[in-house]
Amino acid sequence: IWVCACSTGQEAYSIAIVVNECLKNAGKNIEVKIFATDIDEKSIEIASKNQYPKSIKKEIPTKLFKKYFVEDGNHLSVLPEIRKQVVFAKHDVSKSPPFIKNDMVTCRNMLIYVNTVLQDKILSTFHFSLNPDGYLFLGSSETAHGIKQGLTEISSKWKIFKKSGVINYATFNTYNTQGRVVQADKKKTLSPEAPLTSVEKSFNKFITNDLGYVGVFIDKMYTIQEAVGNYRQFLELPDTKIELNILKMVPKPVSIVLNTALRKSWKELKTVHLTRIRSKKNGEDVYLNISIQPPNEDHPFTMIVFGESMTEIVAENEDHNLSMLAETHHGEYVFELEAELNETRTNLQMAVEEMETTNEELQSSNEELLSANEELQSSNEELQSLNEELHTLNTEHQLKIKELVE
Template identity: 30%
Template sequence: MSEPDPRFEALLDHVKGSRGFDFTGYKRSSLVRRVEHRMSQIGIDDYADYLDYLEMHHGEFTALFNTILINVTAFFRDPEAWQMLRDEVLPTVLAAKTPTAPLRIWSAGCASGEEAYTLAMVLAELMGITEFRDRVKIYATDVDEEALSQARHGSYSPRDVRGIPKEMLERYFEPVGGRHVFRKDLRRSVIFGRNDLVQDAPISRIDLLLCRNTLMYFNAETQTRILARFHFALADTGVLFLGKAEMLLSHAALFVPIDLRRRIFRKVPRVAVSSGPMFGEAAAVGGSRSAPAALDALRAEALLADPLAQVVVAEDGVVAVVNRQAEFLFGISVRDVGRPFRDLDLSYRPLELRRYIEQAQAERRSIRVPDVAYSRGSEPMVLEVQVIPLVGSGLSVLGVSLAFHDVTDARRLQEELEQANRQLETAYEELQSTNEELETTNEELQSTVEELETTNEELQSTNEELETMNEELRSTNDELHTINDELHDRTGELDQLNEFLDSILTGLRAGVVVLNPELHVQVWNEQAQELWGLRREEALGRHFLNLDIGLPTDRLRPLIRSALADEPGQHELVVKAVNRRGRSIAVRVLGSPLGAREPGVAGVILTMEDVDGVPGSLE
């Protein structure tokens, strides 16, 4: 094996220190390949330079993690394995539990959630919707926060849901904006959270654990540590479901195969111990106990029978001792021995004990926490908690003892005495209160007067603002009247101009047509209407060459083109036509360019007049 590159290891240390991601347990070959792939995407070929880039661009961490954590998953991935799980494994797991017992499932390395929701659909089909909601909890974990965020939404594209049977897709997903969203009422049973399989504590009392095609990315040492955690997490009858790339052939002491081809395994329970379950120590193989062992058993039994609830936590945070009174009071048991104390409800309820444990270990002194409220069922209690550091002969801290004193009766007597004293003081306080109320009423009246004065000033200010606004509106109204008068005058002038132009066009003996550059009719006078029988409203806006009149408009195309081009010379043509009465006539057509303010020609003016004879050259 080649020596690790110190620059690459420095990069991994930086990622771990900055973001808490520990990739040191991943297989180096695949890890190096993915990091270098990301580096090539941004044009960097040196690990040290990439470390500098990460420090300067914090958003690069997300891109790097997405490259390293290959979140390849799908609904019903490896259908044969899911068929086996649905038809044989899950019915056996359910049959081993009472009808109302909860079913706890852990999907480790869940990525964007397809595996967890697949499991939810399978269980809902087996158990029914109501029983699923009441009994099932699916804990889906991953180290990739971005993937977890997507999984929590439960929203997938049509491509993502291709592996789901049509009837299940319709039953468990709702179409929203072109995507498929998993049912909200069932989504509450799927709990997503961040968990690093290498560093974080495992979830406990699991009936089915899915970790598919995740272990293969870790080296052998890390795989062993993770599998030991999985063994602890599973109940004695628990089932482990792995991916097809993971075999577990070297871990027969922890798991035995149910179906090796489909990678489904059952936990091998640990052998029960004989020296007292609360210590978790293995008994000697063969022979009888020694005298010290008998004394240890006696001490253990004495501690178990102590009427004072006690829990002992080892220096590494693991529960070492739980006596019977603690089991009765808090619902914990010797089965919790060996678990991390932080996983117990007792670690934070009825109070946060972990900080007191840390303080007692650091300062090596007992800490007393009085008046802790606690409810056992419907019975309220008051506890006094003592946190006592356990120091060995070498002055090293071995752990911490937590003692819980029930001081409910003492507190009740104290409260009764305090209540009697309060009743004696009440009469005096009521007299004093009456005097204070009168003084308060006077102050309130004075305050009301001040508020009224303030309100009056505010109303005056508002009135002044309204008057100012009224003046501004009046001025604006006058300006609008002036503008309206000007518009009216200009409208009159335009009307006069239009009447003048109409009178000119009407007085002409010839028909006049004005075309724009696109040859659409803009003006059509009465003589044109009389000549061709087409009314003005029928002609305006239409293309002149498309008019169905007795005039051969195609013959006029060269004349119109010359006028538009403003070519020199006279633009005149005599053509044969048929007037509105159906009589053949000869028409002289004159074309003149229509000038404009801008350079160029604005259109064409055509003048059409009936003439008496037709030259012989015209056809």
């Protein structure tokens, strides 16, 4: 589930509680993961802390409050099992790539603050991010009229829609995130770019839609800044933590080769091509062609183009010769592994030395404790001896007193 414009988190936690109630009533045990996003970083920080004033208690049904909330000093918090189901992240839905493969997307009372063009773009992004038959939940004053051909209205009162058809994402500029605007040097005067001709638009559409090529733009931290094309056929979100790191959104074998190629491209400032890189798609082996173009004066980001290699007929006796890595990159791949291995060995050696030092300190502390224990035992024996002497002296005093009384 993707909760867009989650503000300080109340909506995300409420949805998590409702989903858990529904699953328990249905007797089902299904893993639930909720991505809650907002453009305001301070709101995300508040939501992540999971601490709300006690005044919200009156807004929560008593039954649900007793079941899902705990009091922590002057604050109220949802139970840890609910908190673990929700992941909060800063995200701009109008610019950043969406979260994909969702069964439900909610965005309540945010679209009313943007213009119609941006509304349609955001709605098409939600449609793109939903699984087939997934649900879209909007605010009471909002509508999905702009993409009505791709949705079926389930409830006009509660603004619940179901993904039931396809839409032309190119019409809404869905794929092009246009996430960053780079300011030109004030000293340079740039002439405006001429708009694309119909032929150029047709060619671009053919490349992305028909041939299935995907362009991804990243910075030097491997973070995706822009994307063009249906990138979810090659990229997936990590299972645990939400990140837009390109190396964590591709399979591990592809990630290793891609990392090596990126470093080479940045170092030599040349375009690098990877051919027939083996990957998995729907459980089957596929081969990818990847091209990397380093940053230049026209664009500050690194462009990575993914494309599926055309199927080729390969003789059975040649099948064993196909390597997961391209032959030309094998040496770099081995070098990368050796570097990581050396780093691991160094870290391990440092850890061993630290453990040895800690062990010596513990032994020294143990000897001091043993010495202190012996001193305490000696002191205890002296106290026992003194106690016996006092007991004897007390007996003698009692006898003297008795004699004096008589």
